Amino acid sequence: MPDTNKLSRRRFLKATGGAATAAALAGCTGGGDGEETTTDDGTGGDDTTEQQTTAEDSGQELSGSVFNRILSGTITTMDPVSATDTSSGIVIQQVFDCLMSYPDGLPTVENELAADYTVSDDFTTYTFQLEDATYHDGSKVKASDFAYAWERLASSENSRRAYFILDSIGVKHETDSEDSYKPGTLSIEAPSETELVVTLDEPFHSTLEMLAYTSFAAVPEGIVGDVGDYDGEMEYTEFASKNPIGSGPFEFNFWEKGTAAAVTKYDDYYGEVAKVDNVRWQVIEDDTARYNYAMNENADYFGLPTAQYDPGKVQVESTDEFGREIGTYGPLRNGKTANYVGVPTLSIFYVGFNMNKVPKPVRQAFAYVLNQDQMVEEVFKGRGSPAYVFTPPTIYPGGAQAANDKIESDYPYGVAETNIQKAKEVMEEAGYGPDNKFEVQWTQYNSDTWEEMAKILRDQLASAHVNMKIQKADFSTLLERGRNGQLEAYTLGWIADWPAPDNFLQLLNPPQTDTSKQGPISYVNWTADNGDAYQKATDAYQEVVNNPAPTDDAQQTRNDAYVAIEEANWEDVAMLNIYNRKDETFWYDSVDIEPFGGMGPSRQKLNKVQLNR
Known part of the structure; x- marks a missing residue:
């Protein structure tokens, strides 16, 4: 199968029966606390060693006020179409x-460079119609x-998000003899300097939401020569690492890989000019070192x-209409009391099963013994909410109350309980026993x-004839093994690219889970041979694909299909939902910052931040 990053919408939908995916997982994450990253979990760690990283490590001095932050993962690029990790984003x-x-990361889009549309x-x-803005x-x-x-975004060899424009939104374009995108054929017109006309192949209900993703950011025409007949005003490496030119509230100052990065306010910004002179991020991947630094x-x-x-130590003083808990935390180790916000971000963390390697009775045994409520409270210290649906x-569909009602009435494995006896029964019915245990990695x-949670599950499953062995891997290795079909049971998470159920449920569209194909979006290998609800899930996702319009009728059809996919996942246990993360951040009184919203802190612009020192 050709690279899905270059496929046309028509060919990929024909091949998979669903919306396209990328070789690099868009919303995929290993977990996290604080400033999220797709390469760091941000949990655990010990307090036995102190690794200091000082602001002087970068060798760069900044003039004026500096808002200091931490990144827990390494930045990889400054090119909007190439970035796939959250730290870069x-x-x-x-x-x-x-x-x-997304204003302050809230999941409702507003105009930015679009003055009107x-x-x-x-x-x-x-x-x-465009704003009067400058780079x-x-x-x-x-x-x-x-x-x-x-x-x-569509055709550069540097792009990692071509499917966003060719498939997710589906901007109209031509294809070649292999049904792959023919460069230069996007249906995008510029009748004047201030008017932009975009034509889609078919309606897509989240078009405006997708256009808020930085992959769609404006850059000066011809800045690099990686598409068309452009020679490029600068070498690609210069643009992607030393001199990225954008139109945002801050201009690039410096980036030293693995160490630090900084941006400086742009005085001629068309919007609200930044109130701080600089924002600086120190890159610290070690948990304890990050803690000591703060x-x-x-x-x-x-x-x-x-x-x-x-x-x-959390004191919640108010909860706003978006469910954000605002208050204080303290005392910290240094004796200070910090400001606090806890935000239920659009995320899901889960256990996925390679269904070709882990039989259904074993997957069901996992579901019976897992007590999501217990794990959230005892293992994750209440930093989230138990998840029984993937959305x-x-x-x-219908909101949180509808989700809760559905779970209470129909979840088949028990809500807020561990049922080892039922897990044992389903395994024995499948022929397993004390002398015939199933081995799972x-x-x-x-x-x-996460290892603490794994050990609890391991000990519970031992009584249900399942011998579970625990292995840890770095994030990139875990993904590589997943793409190659080498995993059995694995843990990952998904952060919203756009705030709609299909952004999550695409991971449960069976044809997109086939690791023998290029760029699977998840690694469960859901087929008719290993899942009784395979056809139900496949047909339901096709209903989503066939009804993409932002109309009430299409939305209702999609809603019904979304619920059907959740039910199919319950039946076959392709993925076992664990929890929805609550992102929590802390700051000293010297900072005045708006709380971020459900799209997460990575979507928040910082031009409104003020320093009181």
């Missing part, structure tokens, strides 16, 4: 602007810049690893917290 969010944005009656043509090099933002930037007040805004977190409750990210 956090910095890119400040440098580049899109047509739309109209949509055709058939929901396939979007016409945008950091002083040049004007023009409609033709978007045509160039989105061509890079306790020494080298960071103004930070997360706390679960090993050092005490839920008894985050706030975007489940559990592979997880390097996290002491």
Whole structure:
């Protein structure tokens, strides 16, 4: 199968029966606390060694006020179409602007570079009027810049998000004899410098939400020569690492790989000019070192690893309409009391099963012994909510109450309980017993917290004729093994790319889980041979694909299909839902910052932050 990053919508839907995916998992994460990252769990760690990383490590001095933060994962690029890790995305969010944005990370889009827009009656043509904005090099933002930037997204060899524009949104385009994208054929027109016209192959209900993703950011036309006939104003490596030019509230200052990065306010920003002169991130991957760095007040805004977190120190003073808990935390190790926000982000953390290697009775035994409520409270210290459906409750059809009602009435494995006897029975019915135990390999990210959960499951399953062995791997190794079909049971998470159930449930579209094909979106290998509900899940996701329009009728059809996919997953246990994460951040009184929303802290622009020192 050709690279899905270059496939046309028509060919990929024909091949898989669902919306396309990328070789690099878009919302995939190993877990996290504080500033999220797709390469770090942020939990566990011990307090036996102290690894200091000081602000001077970068060798860079900044003039004026500095808002100091921490990144728990390494930045890889400053190119919006190449970035797939959250650490890069956090910095890119400040440098580049899109047509739309999520204000403070709330899951409702607003205009950004789009001053206004109209949509055709058939929901396939979007016409945008642009703001009077300039790039950091002083040049004007023009409609033709978007045509160039989105061509890079679709066809550049540096792009890792081509499926966003060709498949998720489905901008109309031509294909070659192999039904792959023909470069230069996107249906994007720039009738004037300030008007942009985009035509889709068919309606897509989350078009505006997707256009808030930084992969769709404006860049100066011809800035690099990786598409079309452009020679490029600079070498690609210079743009991607030393001199990225965007139109955001901050301009790039420096990035030293593995050490630190900083941005500086752009005085000619068309929107609200930043109130701080600089934002600086120190890259610290070790849990204890991050904690020590924050306790020494080298960071103004930070997360706390679960090993050092005490839920008894949280004082919630208010909960707003978005479910964000706002209050204080303390005392910290340094004696200070920090400000606190806890946000139920659009996320799901789960156990996935390679269904070709782990039979259904074993998967059901896992489901019977797992007590999600217990794990959240005792292992994750209440930093989330127990999950029994794959869709985050706030975007489940009908909302959180509908999700809770469905779970209470229909969840087949017991809510908030461990049923070892039932797990034992289902295994014995399948022929397993004390002298015939099933051996299963559990592979997880390097996290002491997740290992604690794994040990609880291992001990419970031992009484149900399942011998579970625990193995830890770094994030990239875990993903590589998954893509190659080498995992049996594994732990991962998914963070929203756009706030709709299909962004999550695409991971449960059986044809997209086949690890023998290029770029599977999950690694469960759900087939008719290993799942009784395979056809139900496949047909339901096809209903989602066939009804993409932002209309009430199409939405109702999708809602019914979403619920059917959840039911199919319950029946076959392709994925075992664990919890929806509550992102918690802490900051000292010297900082005045708005709480972030359900799309997570990586979507929050920092131009409204104020320092009081």
